[in-house]
């Protein structure tokens with residue numbers, strides 16, 4: 166692939182820079198971390214601005230409100246947004262980065278029309294209800310049950326670690342529709358309206374003092390059969406499409422942020438008089454080079470995704486290395502800021518709090534979307550062609 170910008174990409178870049186320069190100063194201040202109504206409002210207002218300006222859903226088809234842009238243009242958009250420090254996808258990362266894209270590939274025309282424009286306009290927030298207390302890495306062991314009753318499924322069970330479920334309107338949910346089939350073959354993928362009676366959402370408080378994860382309980386929740394995406398009992402295959410997007414392009418925002426933080430750490434080290442240390446310069450430089458290499462890999466993943474619409478296992482390589490390298494970067498930062506690394510607060514106006522916060526937040530990166538060990542299994546089997554992991558002893 167050609168890494169240079171085409172004329173059209175350069176024109177888009179210039180147009181975006183001008184738009185961002187005019188728009189970003191108009192935004193309200195970023196809301197406090199635990200002010201969920203304000204966070205939802207802020208993120209959706211940003212999404213509406215993108216939509217009105219023609220920048221929502223860069224790669225999504227025009228008929229569903231997207232821009233129908235080329236992969237190259239999509240990457241220009243991501244890079245310009247990150248460089249300008251524009252708001253990120255925020256509470257609707259599931260809708261924009263993997264539920265929406267899954268609908269684009271797998272849903273019926275009616276389902277797409279009902280949801281894709283609403284996601285892009287900033288009218289619908291989605292969450293993901295895949296993991297359960299006993300089904301994380303071994304997701305196919307999930308037990309949330311959906312039983313047909315006329316034109317509806319009746320859903321009972323529990324999900325856990327559902328990010329932003331307390332501010333979501335819809336959920337992508339995996340349910341067991343055939344308990345007698347082999348475990349990967351009795352699962353279906355449903356769109357679930359979070360206002361349906363029988364749903365209880367309970368936020369979980371994390372070590373970071375935040376509450377973005379939730380437990381979600383289903384008690385006789387009735388879901389129209391028309392809300393199933395894909396065939397009944399074919400939900401595992403649909404979930405693999407979701408994971409393709411989640412790992413393939415879902416972490417691009419985190420990558421852009423890590424790249425920016427490598428520069429921020431270098432600037433901070435200079436300000437604190439630590440930049441004379443060649444070991445520190447080498448560590449930050451090596452990680453910055455790795456983030457650049459991962460950005461090049463992202464370009465390849467995005468280009469590949471257009472051939473069949475779904476990112477391949479290259480996404481696991483990206484997620485695996487990015488999540489570990491990000492943790493290494495914040496560890497380097499914590500080392501040179503000394504005791505300031507004991508608090509989230511910026512001391513004496515020096516910006517060190519983000520290092521502590523990002524280090525703790527990055528713990529979750531190596532778990533969410535499939536743990537590091539699971540990514541290693543995928544890379545081993547699907548990229549390197551190594552033998553499959555032996556099945557556990559009965």
Ligand SMILES: Cc1cc2nc3c(=O)[nH]c(=O)nc-3n(C[C@H](O)[C@H](O)[C@H](O)COP(=O)(O)OP(=O)(O)OC[C@H]3O[C@@H](n4cnc5c(N)ncnc54)[C@H](O)[C@@H]3O)c2cc1C
Pocket residue numbers: 292293294295296297298299300301302303325326327328528529530532533534535536537538539542554
């Ligand atoms: C930031 C974040 C956001 C998340 N958001 C969501 C969400 O929105 N929706 C949702 O449904 N879930 C979400 N999750 C849950 C996430 O998908 C699970 O935490 C993850 O799949 C791991 O499952 P588990 O926590 O049950 O750990 P387990 O599966 O119990 O794993 C425990 C440990 O055993 C290791 N292990 C397990 N199996 C193997 C194996 N075969 N080979 C080698 N090692 C293995 C794991 O790597 C891990 O270290 C999120 C998690 C995080 C941290």
